[in-house]
Amino acid sequence: MRLSRSGEIKLPIHVIDKEAPLKWEVRQRLTLLEATVLWTDCLGTRDLVNAFGISRVQASNDIGLYLTLFPGSLLYDRSRKCYRAGSSFQPHFLRGTPEEFLHLLKSAAGPDGPVLVLLGELPPVEIVSPLERELRLDTLQAISQAIRESRCLQLDYQSLNREAPVTHTLVPHALVYNGYRWHMRAYSESHGEFRDFVLARIQGKPLLREIRDQNAAADTAWQTYVTLRIGPHPGLTPAQRAVIEDDFGMQQGEVTKRLRAALLPYFLRLMHLEIEPHAGSAREQQIVLLNAEELRPWVRF
Structure with a gap:
């Protein structure tokens, strides 16, 4: 060489x-x-x-x-x-789909990154996954490039609150998987604040624009971490409480979870937790927030 x-x-x-x-x-x-x-x-x-x-x-x-x-x-x-x-480049070892890239990101986001276990025989496994939302490859590539290069994007976004797509100028800084769908965390020049935008609702290919100095450091909800204290629903019997405490590895009746404040609403939905105390039945909810009031300012559905 x-x-x-x-x-x-x-x-x-x-x-x-x-x-x-x-x-x-x-x-x-x-x-x-x-x-x-x-x-x-x-x-x-x-x-x-x-x-x-x-x-x-x-x-x-x-x-x-x-x-x-x-x-x-x-x-x-x-x-x-x-x-x-090059002009003739195409994937040969990969499929080159958005889903493949997003699955890679999910694996790499774990504490130790992806782990490949080499065993001769594995037990049968079935995984129940949510329906995949349709994504365009060129859309995901443009977003990924914009994040890497701190560039803004001009795109058409179809929200549930409007009849037609609206053009936004966004400066994305992270991709997030909330357990059901992918979105990007971005500064919206249209709204003058950081917001979440669902990738599947982007219409067409985003246009890459100039570099912006707006970045994740200015995203207060992203930079702030909150700690959730979670315990068994008070409506459970002592025996049921013991089961729930064992399920979640609780110590002295509670377990904690630390995450970014911007991701709090998604975690609550994923775990079927309510910000209102004991809003659900004990049988259905099983676990509750023990410090709901201090978390309330960060909850915005």
């Missing part, structure tokens, strides 16, 4: 059998390579080095292998000193 004067990596030429199966570890690295190009449009050897703990030479070999398998799929950008998608 060597560098040209432009900084481009001179990749080795691979002579391979394209029909031969790739080793598992090689396929994993090529999959990450492809995902990086697809979702950030800028791939450097350091991306692979940092992700897999491999040498720079090995990372360069992986890029060279990808180009051998799929000629013309990557082009070197001298100004950014990275590889970007």
Whole structure:
């Protein structure tokens, strides 16, 4: 491996059998390579080095292998000193769908990131998931780019409160999954405040505009963390309370949950919690907020 004067990596030429199966570890690295190009449009050897703990030479070999398998799929950008998608680029190891990217984000958002367990036999598993809302790939790509580059978006948004879409100029800073659907947290120039916008309600492809200095640091509800104290519904019998306390690992009759104030309403919906004390029956609600009054200022449905 060597560098040209432009900084481009001179990749080795691979002579391979394209029909031969790739080793598992090689396929994993090529999959990450492809995902990086697809979702950030800028791939450097350091991306692979940092992700897999491999040498720079090995990372360069992986890029060279990808180009051998799929000629013309990557082009070197001298100004950014990275590889970007070429005119013939298309996913081969991924499906390249919005749902795939969002599932990746959900996995990566966990405390330890995605974990792959290699076992010979696993028990049968069925997962009940909510219906997926329709999303456009180019919409998600534009939002992701706007967040990375601190740029604003001009888009048409269809809310439930209006008969026709309304054009908004937004400066997004985060994507959020609330257990049922995806939305973006963004500063709305139309409303003069930070709000949530459901991705599935964006009409057409958003237009990327200029860089804005509005960012997450000014989003008070996003930067503020609140702690929920949750306990068994007081209407339960002592035996039922003991069951609920065991279910949620409660200590001395309560368990706590810390989250961003902006996400509080979504967590309450997800857990069927009411801000009003004991609004639901003990059988239906089972758990209640023990500090509802101090959380009330952050609840806005």
